Amino acid sequence: MIVRARAKNLSGEVRAPPSKSYTHRAIAAALLTRGKSLINNPLYSRDTEATINAAKLFGAELHPEKDRITVEGVEQPRTPPDVIDTLNSGTTLRIMTCIAGLAEKGYTVLTGDESLRKRPMQPLLDALGQLGIRAWSAKLDGTAPIIVESGEMGGECRIRGDVSSQFVSGLLIAGCAAERSVTVNIEGDLVSKPYVDATISVLESFGARVEREGYSRLETRPGSYRPAVFTVPGDYGLAGFIMSAPLVAGGRVRITGLNPSLPQADYRVVRLLRDMGGDVREGDGFVEVGLSYLKGVKVNLKDSPDLLPIAAVLAAVAEGETRIEGVGHARFKESDRVHVLAAELSKTGIKVVETPDGLIVRGGEPRPSRLDPHADHRLFMAFTLLSIATGGGVEVLDPESASVSYPSFLDDLKRLGCEVETA
Numbered sequence: 001m002i003v004r005a006r007a008k009n010l011s012g013e014v015r016a017p018p019s020k021s022y023t024h025r026a027i028a029a030a031l032l033t034r035g036k037s038l039i040n041n042p043l044y045s046r047d048t049e050a051t052i053n054a055a056k057l058f059g060a061e062l063h064p065e066k067d068r069i070t071v072e073g074v075e076q077p078r079t080p081p082d083v084i085d086t087l088n089s090g091t092t093l094r095i096m097t098c099i100a101g102l103a104e105k106g107y108t109v110l111t112g113d114e115s116l117r118k119r120p121m122q123p124l125l126d127a128l129g130q131l132g133i134r135a136w137s138a139k140l141d142g143t144a145p146i147i148v149e150s151g152e153m154g155g156e157c158r159i160r161g162d163v164s165s166q167f168v169s170g171l172l173i174a175g176c177a178a179e180r181s182v183t184v185n186i187e188g189d190l191v192s193k194p195y196v197d198a199t200i201s202v203l204e205s206f207g208a209r210v211e212r213e214g215y216s217r218l219e220t221r222p223g224s225y226r227p228a229v230f231t232v233p234g235d236y237g238l239a240g241f242i243m244s245a246p247l248v249a250g251g252r253v254r255i256t257g258l259n260p261s262l263p264q265a266d267y268r269v270v271r272l273l274r275d276m277g278g279d280v281r282e283g284d285g286f287v288e289v290g291l292s293y294l295k296g297v298k299v300n301l302k303d304s305p306d307l308l309p310i311a312a313v314l315a316a317v318a319e320g321e322t323r324i325e326g327v328g329h330a331r332f333k334e335s336d337r338v339h340v341l342a343a344e345l346s347k348t349g350i351k352v353v354e355t356p357d358g359l360i361v362r363g364g365e366p367r368p369s370r371l372d373p374h375a376d377h378r379l380f381m382a383f384t385l386l387s388i389a390t391g392g393g394v395e396v397l398d399p400e401s402a403s404v405s406y407p408s409f410l411d412d413l414k415r416l417g418c419e420v421e422t423a
Contacts, residue, residue: 006421017408023039025173027055031073031077045407059077076102078103104150184219209224296361301326324361377402381409384409
């Protein structure tokens, strides 16, 4: 399918989709908590469906309803009776690989779609080995399918910090349910630090304890989970696509359901849009955005790499040059986002230079073209913004990819007055 989008002077209000990151983490913590927990305002998407299904295979009872999930957790995960398919969710794969080390005696096999089976796992497998858990790639190349032999987890491990903070989050989540403490020593500068903050915030909500020395050494206290009621906040990163819409279409929109008090890496989008010229106002649980003047900036997104697609597309229609740095680890997402953005934006005639850790984009007037998001949900949503900016001149493939994280994305654009055509 192909999408074309047109809009002028958007207006109205939409509710931010629930946070994908917090939904994953809350389900994982509830799975490892004996007793009944309640997760309010969860995100239902393909990625979180993968986490729900994995939790069920580990023995938890989950009862999803419209605006909540009741989870009856387990004292110890059972050995899954089937292969765990984590679909396109890197978060699910990394967290559930760690949880598999806690299962009853036996082996757990985890896999995913074609894209996920290319994403790096070896640093995590090596760290688990240091903690007494044998885990390896079935292809012996450091990628899924992954095989994990359960055992007694504990002790210290070292892991590089420049690939994915999801490795650290998975180790902390599993470590809090281990029989012995788990200490994670991070080598080098950790990327995406706020995601680790988010993980620790969820763990504390479920009664778990993590002692830390900044982002270099983190230690869990074993067996400390207790049932909890956790409310998932709105997702700043996903809402950022809606916040950006008036910057390419004009008008003013309000996004509600946001909570800046919980750590979110993508809260950075508020400052990004301001820096690029957006008229951004924050209030009690909402962000309101209108167009003022769109200009190029120099920005480092090391701790919020998921904002790269938004920054790159806005840069394509901004005045002047934008330099996006610090996102070399975005090459290991659902696609090599740095390379794909450079290649696809170049199709529109926009001058883009790909660097090892980012992009240099010279704003202009994108010409009609057809863009391929390479099955990457965030690239699809970003390219849809470019379609709006060109009055539908840019066509975007694969609208189904949005279901990974934001199934109602196109519907929310329509609510604000956007005309969306599919063919």
